[in-house]
Structure formats: structure tokens, C-alpha cells
Amino acid sequence: MEVSTDRSFRQGDILLLPCSDIPLNAVPEAPEDGLVVLARGETSGHRHVVGADRVTFFREDGSGGGGYIKVTGPDPVDLSHEEHSPLAIPPGNYRVVRQREYQPRAQPRRVMD
Secondary structure (H helix, E strand, O other): OOEOOOOOEEEOOEEEEEEOOOOOOOEEEOOEOOEEEEEEOOOOOOEEEEEOOOEEEEEOOOOOOEEEEEEOOOOOEEEEEOOEEEEEEOOEEEEEEEOEEOOOOOOOEEOOO
16 A cells, blocks of 8 residues: 555544555455544543545454544535534645554553543
């Protein structure tokens, strides 16, 4: 998979990296009540979501740690979260990365939103 030099997007512990294509082994995941859930906060239970009408979420390994999204249509979609301002995500393919925090002398851990 080739990562594009186009703009990346970050909202809390979620990082979206533009990519040229989605891996062939990635499997589409069903939306929840019309929403694509990119991540859930371990502490707050809040979710990073986009509307499912123009976004498909794909997972490679079923681990829940990330995946890919495909945004279709002519206009951006809003990435929303209860504790952050919405982000307008333009059409395209993106790798979804759950960011981690570095802790000296400890294992890196996921950023908690």
C-alpha cells in the first residue's frame, strides 16, 4: 500500500493517512445505526464516527486497532467526536491508525480519548 503525500487528519487518538488503495484482504465492516465507528474511547466510551451513507470501513485482521475507510462522493464527510470539533474529510481512501503514547521504560499504549 502506498501512502499519499496529501493531507492527513488527526482527531484525538485517530489518525487518517491518505492512501492510494485499500488492501485486497481488508473486509468491509457493517455500520452501526447508520454510522461508521472508527474507534471507541476506552475511558469515556465516546466514539469517532462518520455517516455511513458515503463511507465504508474495512478491517484487515479483525483486531479492532485500525483499518481503512473509503469516502465517496463529491463533498467531504464530517468525522465527529463528543470532545472534538468535527473534521471535514475529503473523498478518497485512508488508513485509520489508533495513535499510541510513548511511556519511558514501559510498553507503548493507546492514546485514551
